[in-house]
Amino acid sequence: xxxxxxxxxxxxxxxxxxxxxxxxxxxxxxxxxxxxxxxxxxxxxxxxxxxxxxxxxxxxxxxxxxxxxxxxxxxxxxxxxxxxxxxxxxxxxxxxxxxxxxxxxxxxxxxxxxxxxxxxxxxxxxxxxxxxxxxxxxxxxxxxxxxxxxxxxxxxxxxxxxxxxxxxxxxxxxxxxxxxxxxxxxxxxxxxxxxxxxxxxxxxxxxxxxxxxxxxxxxxxxxxxxxx
Amino acid sequence: xxxxxxxxxxxxxxxxxxxxxxxxxxxxxxxxxxxxxxxxxxxxxxxxxxxxxxxxxxxxxxxxxxxxxxxxxxxxxxxxxxxxxxxxxxxxxxxxxxxxxxxxxxxxxxxxxxxxxxxxxxxxxxxxxxxxxxxxxxxxxxxxxxxxxxxxxxxxxxxxxxxxxxxxxxxxxxxxxxxxxxxxxxxxxxxxxxxx
Ligand SMILES: [Zn+2]
Numbered sequence: 272x273x274x275x276x277x278x279x280x281x282x283x284x285x286x287x288x289x290x291x292x293x294x295x296x297x298x299x300x301x302x303x304x305x306x307x308x309x310x311x312x313x314x315x316x317x318x319x320x321x322x323x324x325x326x327x328x329x330x331x332x333x334x335x336x337x338x339x340x341x342x343x344x345x346x347x348x349x350x351x352x353x354x355x356x357x358x359x360x361x362x363x364x365x366x367x368x369x370x371x372x373x374x375x376x377x378x379x380x381x382x383x384x385x386x387x388x389x390x391x392x393x394x395x396x397x398x399x400x401x402x403x404x405x406x407x408x409x410x411x412x413x414x415x416x417x418x419x420x421x422x423x424x425x426x427x428x429x430x431x432x433x434x435x436x437x438x439x440x441x442x443x444x445x446x447x448x449x450x451x452x453x454x455x456x457x458x459x460x461x462x463x464x465x466x467x468x469x470x471x472x473x474x475x476x477x478x479x480x481x482x483x484x485x486x487x488x489x490x491x492x493x494x495x496x497x498x499x
Numbered sequence: 500x501x502x503x504x505x506x507x508x509x510x511x512x513x514x515x516x517x518x519x520x521x522x523x524x525x526x527x528x529x530x531x532x533x534x535x536x537x538x539x540x541x542x543x544x545x546x547x548x549x550x551x552x553x554x555x556x557x558x559x560x561x562x563x564x565x566x567x568x569x570x571x572x573x574x575x576x577x578x579x580x581x582x583x584x585x586x587x588x589x590x591x592x593x594x595x596x597x598x599x600x601x602x603x604x605x606x607x608x609x610x611x612x613x614x615x616x617x618x619x620x621x622x623x624x625x626x627x628x629x630x631x632x633x634x635x636x637x638x639x640x641x642x643x644x645x646x647x648x649x650x651x652x653x654x655x656x657x658x659x660x661x662x663x664x665x666x667x668x669x670x671x672x673x674x675x676x677x678x679x680x681x682x683x684x685x686x687x688x689x690x691x692x693x694x695x
Contacts, residue, residue, distance in 0.1 A: 282682040287593065287613060288653045288660050298612070316618050318686055320582040322654055323544050323589070325635040331542035335556050339534045339563045343527045396535050440630075499536045 272296040274307040281308070281315035330392070384461055387418045394468060398496035407457075409474045409496045416463040417447065417474055424452045425493065427478060434479045435460060436487050438495070440472040447474075449483040473497045519575035522567065530567060537581050538563075541588040548592035548655050558595060562588040573616040583619035590614050593657030638688035646681035649674060 277297050283289040284297055300308040387393050393412040404423030411417050419435060427433070432451065436444040450460040475495035477487040518536070521529035541562055546555040566584050573583065590613065639647060645667075652658045652666065660678060664671040 279679060282686070283660075283678060285613070286653050286678075286682070287590075287657060288663075288678060290660055301612075310621075313618055313620060316586065316613075317579070317582060318689070320585050321631055321635060321689065322650075322685075323540060323585050324632040325639060326540075326543050326547045328539060329543045329546055331538055331559065332552075332556065335542065335559060336531075336534055336538060338556070338560050339538065340527070340531050342560065342564050343525075343530045343567055394539075497536075499539070 274300065274305060274311075277308060278311065281311040282318065284312055285315040285319040330394075336395075383415065383463060384418055384459060387412050387415045387461070393418075394498065396474075396496045396498055398494055405476075405494055409498070411466055411468055411471060411474070411498060413468045414465050416461055417466055418462075419458070419460045419474065419476070421460075421476070421494075422455075422457040424456045424458060425478070426456065427452070430481050431478050432481050432483060433458065433460075433493075434477050434483045434487070435462060436475045436477065436492075437462070437466070437471065438473040438475055439467075439470045441470070444475065444487050446483060446485055446487075449479070468498075471498045515578065515580040516575050519570060519573055519578060519580050522570040523573075523575065530563065533566070533580075533584070534563060537584050540581075541584060544585060545588050545592040548589065548657070549595055554595065555592075558591040559588065562591050565591075569616065574620055577620040578616060579619045579621075583614065583616055586614045586619070589654075597657055634689055635685075638685050641688055642681050642684055645677050646684065649677045650681050650685070653678065 272293070277293065277300060280289055280293045280297055284294070289297065297308060297312075301312065387410045393410045393415070396409045396411075398407060398409065404425070405421050406423055407419065407421030409417065409419050417435075417437060424433065432449045434449045435447040437447045438444045447462040448460070450458055452458045473495045475487065475492050477489075478491045478493060479488060518529055518532055522533065538559065542555055542559050545558045545562070546552065549555050549558065562584065565587050573580070639650070642650065648667065649663055652663050658666065660674050661671055663669075663678075664674040667674065
């Protein structure tokens with residue numbers, strides 16, 4: 272069969288419903304790298320893949336993530352969870368020092384942090400684990416807020432601060448508060464409160480003047496974690 | 500409007516390409532990133548087909564392992580990692596419902612050829628977003644009942660056109676026409692939505 276005759280079968284092939292003799296005919300074109308049919312089925316496959324976005328999205332259980340990661344790192348956690356928990360533990364001790372809050376507030380905040388980290392409903396995104404700095408993880412919970420755990424932050428001059436941004440899929444970044452790094456250049460920062468997770472595009476951090484700003488300085492964004 | 504550019508920059512900074520390269524280098528952290536990026540949509544697709552949460556978990560795990568094991572055949576520069584992974588996920592699910600339904604008529608070679616990494620080149624990378632989902636859902640509502648049915652049977656149950664004809668009690672030729680017109684209608688509708 273000619274490419275022209277097979278044209279209408281690119282989608283049925285991609286969807287997996289093509290039948291003989293068209294299937295065999297198209298396969299022959301693909302195997303010889305046909306310059307019309309190969310891009311044709313690619314485009315059709317792209318179209319079929321988009322059908323997946325019509326599927327009702329369901330949050331997988333949190334254990335599935337561990338199962339998948341353990342496939343490739345059976346001996347140790349694939350992500351440095353020990354560091355993460357150490358960071359959370361450090362938060363128990365250090366948060367009050369930065370916020371000047373009382374012991375009670377400190378412990379409430381620490382509890383909030385641990386709660387978001389351990390809640391299976393939290394969506395987690397790792398960022399930057401392969402680049403030298405910074406790296407960490409963002410936890411997003413629809414009612415509890417956005418938690419950032421980050422290490423290897425740059426050292427800032429005295430007149431600068433870190434500012435977190437919640438970036439919606441459409442619209443301007445929303446300032447989510449300023450924070451300082453611990454002496455070891457890590458930080459744990461929680462922006463409590465409800466988040467519209469369906470509209471959330473990314474969580475980012477920029478370096479701004481002390482006190483923070485209303486719009487991020489684009490070339491001062493040090494990292495961003497797309498929330499997929 | 501700084502946002503679209505910003506988001507693009509964000510995606511480019513930690514995009515498919517870098518992730519694929521890290522997977523090829525057997526960086527276990529990359530597997531975590533891959534899961535965080537596509538785990539939810541893969542699980543949703545598999546669950547929609549197999550309709551059993553426990554089985555869906557197993558098949559998603561298998562999907563990620565398959566991608567990990569085959570990523571060296573993937574073109575990091577031109578490949579669409581998400582589309583490939585989703586094709587693998589859907590194939591695992593279809594393979595499962597076919598074999599459990601004693602429908603062994605088609606072999607897994609056919610699934611293999613549809614998930615060959617060379618297919619997933621030069622595609623749009625950021626297709627999994629709520630905007631896209633809305634367009635697809637709108638397009639699906641424009642199909643007539645029979646057209647919707649054949650797309651569902653194909654997508655969710657992996658039926659061949661002959662199997663659909665049998666299931667629906669219709670001549671094969673009629674089913675083929677429904678499938679073709681449904682697919683054409685969806686593509687036209689999406690093309691229109693994109694160009695607006
Ligand atoms: Zn051809």
